[in-house]
Amino acid sequence: MGLIMIDGGAIELFGETGMKGLQHARRKIGQSIETPALYPELNARQNLRVQAANGGVGEWEIDELLRLMNLSHTGKKKVKNFSLGMRQRLAIASTLITNPELLILDEPTNGLDPSGIVEMREIIQRLVTERGITVLLSSHLLDELSQIATHYGILHDGKIINELSREELARETRQFIELETTEAEQAVVILDRLGIQDYEVITGTEINIYERLDDVALINRNLVLSDVNVLRIGTSRQKLEDYFLQLTGGNPHA
Incomplete structure (x- = not known):
């Protein structure tokens, strides 16, 4: 985003690498980081009109952005009286006024209650599906990320130590079927009969199955x-937080 000086390495953004090229490419970026830059004495619509003027674009999309961010109902209510979730959504709407191709969000769910987190997640997914925007999320809420992210870059001590897709992450965290039964020995016979070989008997009542995940x-x-008493069956996986700690050597502050 050009907020700090480069002291090493190189940046390529939309195919541009030089200083002038990067400045031009950054016009395609929208960003909302840390404290949203909003005008507290103005309402949502007025804030977006200011941002449109600053970005040199028209106001024709304001109504659509208010709808997209679930802010159409706010009317003349001043931003200083908005909830944290409403301010977060307005901040994102402000970044979208110039129709960016890449949106960078830093901790967009920080401080939100559970319903606000779900709402923000749905909005981010709509930005991708309805507007075709690539969204780069920076967050420490890893299990929340796992519900929407398609690609991951894991940082430790300021360096990317791993990059992987959602599918690769699923393999790394080894998704499996959890089976709980009072008749584990008989259950194993049935699994063998179905041609399932990659399983593990954890306890006298628990079996983890590592293949045929779509055949629950x-x-x-x-x-x-076969008259086997099934107490519980369903897919599970290692938590993303556990995988992160495994990669970083177990340092919770990494």
Whole structure:
């Protein structure tokens, strides 16, 4: 975003690398970091009109942005009286007024209650599906990220130590089927009959199955039809936080 001086390495943004090229490429970026830059004495619409004027664009999209961010109902209410979630959403709307191709958000769910987090997640997903924007999220709420992110870059001590896709992460964190039954020995016989070989008996009642992850219903049906008492069955995985700590050596402050 050009907020600090470069002291090493190189940046490529939309195919541009030189100083002038980067300045031009940054016009395609929208960003909302730390404290949103809003005018507290103005309402949502007035804030967006100011941002449109600053960006040298028209006001034709303001109504759509207010709808997209669930702010159409705020009317003349001043921003100083907005909730934290409303201010976060207005800050994002302000960045979208210039129709960016890349949106950078720093901790967009920070301080929000559970319903606000869900709402922000849905908004980010709509930005991708409805407007075709690439969204770069910086966050320490890793399990929340795992519900929307398609690619991950994991930072430790200021360096990227791993980059991977959602599918690669699923393999790394090893998703599996959790089966709980009072008849583990009989359940194992059924798994063998179904051709399932990659499983592990954890306890006398718990079995983890590491293959055929899309066949939960089929496995459950065969167990029940064979009179195996199934207490619980479903997919599970190692938490993203656990994977992060594993990569960083277990330092919770990394």
